[in-house]
Amino acid sequence: MNKPFAITLDVGSSLANHTGSWRTLRPLYVDRLPPCNNACPSGENIQGWLFHAEAGDYESAWRVLVQDNPLPAVMGRVCYHPCENSCNRGQLDSAVGINSVERFLGDEAIRRGWRFDLPAQRSGKHVLIVGAGPSGLSAAYHLARFGHQVTICDAAPQAGGMMRFGIPKYRLPRDVLDAEVRRILDLGVTLKLNTRVDNVLDAMQGGGFDAVFLAVGAHIGKRAYIPAGSAARIIDAVSVLRSMEGEEKPMLGRRVVVYGGGNTAIDVARTARRLGADEAVIVYRRTREKMPAHEFEVEEALQEGVLIKWLSTIKQVSDEGALTIEKMRLDEQGFPQPTGEFEALSSDTLVLALGQDVDLSLLDGVPGLEINNGTVQVSPNLMTGYPGIFAGGDMVPSERTVTVGIGHGKKAARNIDAWLRGETYAAAPKHELANYEKLNPWYYDDAPKTLRPTLDILRRLSTFEEVQGGLDESNALFEARRCLSCGNCFECDNCYGVCPDNAVIKLGPGKRFEFNYDYCKGCGICVSECPCGAIKMVPEEI
Amino acid sequence: MPFQPVKFYQTGTFTVGNRLLEPEVRSVQANMQRTNSLNSGHRACQGCGEALGARYAIDAAMNASNRQLIAANATGCLEVFSTPYPETSWQIPWLHSLFGNTAAVATGIAAAMRAKGRRDVRVIAQGGDGGTTDIGFGCLSGMFERNDDVLYICYDNEAYMNTGVQRSSATPPAARTATTMPVGPEPGNVFGQGKNLPQIAMAHNIPYVATATVADLHDLEYKVKKAIGIRGAKYIHIYVPCPLGWGAASHDTIKLARLVKESGLFPVYEAEHGVVTSVSRIRKRVPVEDYLRLQRRFAHLFGKVPAVATIARIQAMADQNIRKFGLLEEGTHS
Ligand SMILES: Cc1cc2nc3c(=O)[nH]c(=O)nc-3n(C[C@H](O)[C@H](O)[C@H](O)COP(=O)(O)OP(=O)(O)OC[C@H]3O[C@@H](n4cnc5c(N)ncnc54)[C@H](O)[C@@H]3O)c2cc1C
Ligand SMILES: Cc1ncc(C[n+]2csc(CCOP(=O)(O)OP(=O)(O)O)c2C)c(N)n1
Ligand code: SF4
Ligand code: SF4
Ligand code: SF4
Numbered sequence A: 001m002n003k004p005f006a007i008t009l010d011v012g013s014s015l016a017n018h019t020g021s022w023r024t025l026r027p028l029y030v031d032r033l034p035p036c037n038n039a040c041p042s043g044e045n046i047q048g049w050l051f052h053a054e055a056g057d058y059e060s061a062w063r064v065l066v067q068d069n070p071l072p073a074v075m076g077r078v079c080y081h082p083c084e085n086s087c088n089r090g091q092l093d094s095a096v097g098i099n100s101v102e103r104f105l106g107d108e109a110i111r112r113g114w115r116f117d118l119p120a121q122r123s124g125k126h127v128l129i130v131g132a133g134p135s136g137l138s139a140a141y142h143l144a145r146f147g148h149q150v151t152i153c154d155a156a157p158q159a160g161g162m163m164r165f166g167i168p169k170y171r172l173p174r175d176v177l178d179a180e181v182r183r184i185l186d187l188g189v190t191l192k193l194n195t196r197v198d199n200v201l202d203a204m205q206g207g208g209f210d211a212v213f214l215a216v217g218a219h220i221g222k223r224a225y226i227p228a229g230s231a232a233r234i235i236d237a238v239s240v241l242r243s244m245e246g247e248e249k250p251m252l253g254r255r256v257v258v259y260g261g262g263n264t265a266i267d268v269a270r271t272a273r274r275l276g277a278d279e280a281v282i283v284y285r286r287t288r289e290k291m292p293a294h295e296f297e298v299e300e301a302l303q304e305g306v307l308i309k310w311l312s313t314i315k316q317v318s319d320e321g322a323l324t325i326e327k328m329r330l331d332e333q334g335f336p337q338p339t340g341e342f343e344a345l346s347s348d349t350l351v352l353a354l355g356q357d358v359d360l361s362l363l364d365g366v367p368g369l370e371i372n373n374g375t376v377q378v379s380p381n382l383m384t385g386y387p388g389i390f391a392g393g394d395m396v397p398s399e400r401t402v403t404v405g406i407g408h409g410k411k412a413a414r415n416i417d418a419w420l421r422g423e424t425y426a427a428a429p430k431h432e433l434a435n436y437e438k439l440n441p442w443y444y445d446d447a448p449k450t451l452r453p454t455l456d457i458l459r460r461l462s463t464f465e466e467v468q469g470g471l472d473e474s475n476a477l478f479e480a481r482r483c484l485s486c487g488n489c490f491e492c493d494n495c496y497g498v499c500p501d502n503a504v505i506k507l508g509p510g511k512r513f514e515f516n517y518d519y520c521k522g523c524g525i526c527v528s529e530c531p532c533g534a535i536k537m538v539p540e541e542i
Numbered sequence B: 001m002p003f004q005p006v007k008f009y010q011t012g013t014f015t016v017g018n019r020l021l022e023p024e025v026r027s028v029q030a031n032m033q034r035t036n037s038l039n040s041g042h043r044a045c046q047g048c049g050e051a052l053g054a055r056y057a058i059d060a061a062m063n064a065s066n067r068q069l070i071a072a073n074a075t076g077c078l079e080v081f082s083t084p085y086p087e088t089s090w091q092i093p094w095l096h097s098l099f100g101n102t103a104a105v106a107t108g109i110a111a112a113m114r115a116k117g118r119r120d121v122r123v124i125a126q127g128g129d130g131g132t133t134d135i136g137f138g139c140l141s142g143m144f145e146r147n148d149d150v151l152y153i154c155y156d157n158e159a160y161m162n163t164g165v166q167r168s169s170a171t172p173p174a175a176r177t178a179t180t181m182p183v184g185p186e187p188g189n190v191f192g193q194g195k196n197l198p199q200i201a202m203a204h205n206i207p208y209v210a211t212a213t214v215a216d217l218h219d220l221e222y223k224v225k226k227a228i229g230i231r232g233a234k235y236i237h238i239y240v241p242c243p244l245g246w247g248a249a250s251h252d253t254i255k256l257a258r259l260v261k262e263s264g265l266f267p268v269y270e271a272e273h274g275v276v277t278s279v280s281r282i283r284k285r286v287p288v289e290d291y292l293r294l295q296r297r298f299a300h301l302f303g304k305v306p307a308v309a310t311i312a313r314i315q316a317m318a319d320q321n322i323r324k325f326g327l328l329e330e331g332t333h334s
């Protein structure tokens, strides 16, 4: 034995001592479902694309975004962003401006000419899509990326559906819409315009299609029975907005009255103002709180001088356009009840914005279909009662928004793809929700006071679309970095640092972390100190 | 100039690393090549704040000294759990001293290094609060008075943990320990005169004194690095929660360290030559109750009849610190 003075044993490392055997609970890295993702009707991986945007890698961000939604520049303008209402940051200070970053990415993609990846293989299957609105375009995009051949038929002279023939230009510039539609067509999708499908079975069989996706929207303006003189000028809102796209702008006159309380009523009234009407009055039977139109749109309309008569119905219209209005009051249940008090209102045009019905004539004679309340019933996989015919968007029972339509398009594409292979599509089970209680908000810095006012101004600009404000690079980056990355590791290194036993292995940039269960004693500090709730403790199996 | 946090890179510099920060502003702990001076396999309890604080501090010192470091270690948990002969967790030259003489042993190492002309080697003495504020106090004061070129680090877990949680002069008022049981008219430890070692160290006018907690890694590393760069006597007092001795959940170690600072009970500051030069201000003030309630050593304060007067006295101590060190105001020191 050749050892220094007073030394009798070889020095050993404590690595021989596997303290992992003390553990009763085991930490696990998880990916939880961020509330924004959960709320997005198009199923966008918002946290996932913000992760890249935070790092200034906008192209990767855009590519993750378009895995779910091919129309980010459109969405960044017209989506009502339910994601922001559920954003966890809202409980800390205010929600992340998801929609404004989305618009920035969409615009950036157009500016830089980013294209979609072409499918690796062709399936040899051919799918017919009826309707080139958001739902049809979304389905076309996803089906094309799966490798299927896609033909879209649309009765209109241009693609876009209600995005073009409904939503006014001041909210959605047409060059933006055109650019995003063109990029979808560049995937090899065939678009046949001015091609109305009158009978879907004929079209399917005649064209040799393997499956059909119907997305014809809801275009027939609802009428209300109002006794009216024969010379009274009464038109419906959708026709007004549609004719805005044509050569001849609609003649509405100096005094325009709009009947209804939805977003369409607001759009028509604001359009009327832009066409030169001195007076645009919305008549709505309930109160402002009960109005289905979104608050910010009402506000913008009021700022533009649109007048709104709450608690009012139109009883009668004379030849000269004199309206008889009856005042209403809300009963205990919140329903409007007539009061018997009347007043007069004069108008050159009365525009009805009372909602739209679906034109289902192309489905005449299709066996097995179920029609309910004017909409086509579909199974959870969006297939109608006729095998191989799927449907989505405004024509099926659901909320009627562009985002929902795009979500339906994606879902239908996945189901059609499976169906064409003789399979059934099963969505991966949803991860557990990363609600606010799962976070450790201590770590998220307060937004610095110097930058806040700038941001607030930008936020205002980005909602008042006529100011045409979007975020610029630095503000988009700032806004993206406000994301808390709920439920998904963003490589903050906390777990790697806070473990008293060095039992967390750092795998390197982009590769996340791993536990070394030989030494993890199961104290749970990493779980408590992970800012975003990406680690959980589970009982050790003995 | 205190440590300057980077603002608003999703988490600023509050987290250990942050992929969006420049590597040089990330902590030593974020580095894949960190020393892990105190290696895995040590026998500290689950969630031990002392084991964590020691790795934070010594890794930072290794980084700052170009890995030219020797440490002397007083008897206590840190020594016992790391080095049951012949096995050790230390990956640095490390000596076990007696319980009470670690400052003197380090002085000797520093003298030897000077004699050998090794100015590059930096020397650390480290121990628990018992080894520092009680039995090692004389040696430590001598090291300060001679201004020996040693960084002394005290890991304060507020009692003699290694021998079974006996009271030390760093044990806070009202706390239950094995020797201050919650019985009688004033249950738990007495409200004594206190023995504030950072302040005593400052009274020696040594070049550098600082306090830190395991909840603010960037601040802790900044202070260790700064101390390593200074010739002469340095003292850093690190607050390290002890789940076992305090009756706290093992996952609350960092939370407790955060709360003790945010309540004002443990002021985090640095001082040069006896003058406070910067304080870490409170970010989100909390009542001391939030801190006390998580620990069974204070459970007797929250019985059927809460000890309102005692809690108020502890709150008054926190308030006193807040006033004295200017823990709330912008840009003020005492
Ligand atoms: C004025 C207005 C403003 C709106 N604003 C917003 C908004 O800001 N945000 C939002 O999220 N949603 C908004 N919406 C709702 C949104 O536009 C619709 O929910 C969405 O466009 C529905 O998409 P879709 O694909 O189902 O149908 P549509 O967009 O209606 O597209 C259907 C397409 O099918 C074509 N078609 C119909 N029948 C046939 C046929 N037989 N053969 C061939 N082609 C046919 C049509 O020409 C049309 O192009 C608004 C709606 C209106 C009316
Ligand atoms: C002279 C002497 N007296 C008593 C002891 C027994 N002893 C060993 S460690 C310890 C307490 C250590 O307490 P502290 O310094 O606070 O360190 P901790 O274990 O709490 O980290 C005691 C009393 C000893 N080793 N030597
Ligand atoms: S903070 Fe980020 S991940 Fe969390 S809900 Fe908001 S946008 Fe989504
Ligand atoms: S603590 Fe940070 S690095 Fe660890 S899992 Fe959570 S987010 Fe990722
Ligand atoms: S008794 Fe306390 S200080 Fe000692 S090893 Fe356990 S947790 Fe750490």
Ligand SMILES: [Mg+2]
Residues within 6 Å of the ligand: B128, B129, B130, B155, B156, B157, B158, B159, B160, B161
């Ligand atoms: Mg101690």
